[in-house]
Amino acid sequence: xxxxxxxxxxxxxxxxxxxxxxxxxxxxxxxxxxxxxxxxxxxxxxxxxxxxxxxxxxxxxxxxxxxxxxxxxxxxxxxxxxxxxxxxxxxxxxxxxxxxxxxxxxxxxxxxxxxxxxxxxxxxxxxxxxxxxxxxxxxxxxxxxxxxxxxxxxxxxxxxxxxxxxxxxxxxxxxxxxxxxxx
Numbered sequence: 001x002x003x004x005x006x007x008x009x010x011x012x013x014x015x016x017x018x019x020x021x022x023x024x025x026x027x028x029x030x031x032x033x034x035x036x037x038x039x040x041x042x043x044x045x046x047x048x049x050x051x052x053x054x055x056x057x058x059x060x061x062x063x064x065x066x067x068x069x070x071x072x073x074x075x076x077x078x079x080x081x082x083x084x085x086x087x088x089x090x091x092x093x094x095x096x097x098x099x100x101x102x103x104x105x106x107x108x109x110x111x112x113x114x115x116x117x118x119x120x121x122x123x124x125x126x127x128x129x130x131x132x133x134x135x136x137x138x139x140x141x142x143x144x145x146x147x148x149x150x151x152x153x154x155x156x157x158x159x160x161x162x163x164x165x166x167x168x169x170x171x172x173x174x175x176x177x178x179x180x181x182x183x
Contacts, residue, residue, distance in 0.1 A: 020038070020183075021036040022036065022181070023143075023179050024179070024180055025057075026176070026179070027151065027155070027175060029154050030150070030154065032147070033145070035144050036143040040096060040142070044092050045142050047115075047116075048106075048143075049181070050086065051117050052181065056117060057073075057179040059077065059078070059175060059177065060073060060083065060175075062155055062170065063166065063169055063170075065155060065168055065169075066168050069126065070121060070123055070156075071174075073118065073174075073176055074176065075116070078173045080164070083117065088113055088114050088116050089113075091137060093131040094132075097142070099126040099138065101124050102145040103121070103122050103143065104121055104144065105122065105129070106118070107139070155170075155174050
């Protein structure tokens with residue numbers, strides 16, 4: 001009985017992994033594979049995949065890079081021109097996922113319901129960005145890096161500068177060549 005229970009649980013875990021949506025974020029610094037959490041953040045994942053499937057992210061940049069914090073991209077061209085986006089997605093930051101090292105989360109303004117295309121990858125545990133931290137809404141986590149954290153770390157180490165109103169801009173562009181579904 002115990003062996004069949006263990007075998008059933010192992011099969012269930014294998015099946016749930018097989019059904020997860022994964023994407024490759026291909027950059028000029030290397031590739032990052034991310035497992036998206038369709039269950040915890042269904043609206044956010046649908047929103048992100050819409051942009052990816054449309055090719056929106058192709059040739060955008062990581063425009064905000066802060067070593068020991070995060071790398072942010074998905075909204076600007078190499079010339080720092082903001083791309084036009086779809087309507088904002090509803091906040092799902094109260095989904096139980098935390099802004100830990102290697103998680104993918106939505107960038108937004110002060111309004112929790114303002115996230116559109118921009119996302120960030122946490123380079124370290126950023127618990128102050130979690131839902132309820134400091135008594136406020138947090139930032140919706142919707143994925144986890146499964147390979148390529150060395151690429152995230154390399155991106156976070158690039159020299160940055162200020163360009164017009166933008167701070168922490170890589171001196172040499174870190175280009176998101178594409179974001180594509182793996183399965």
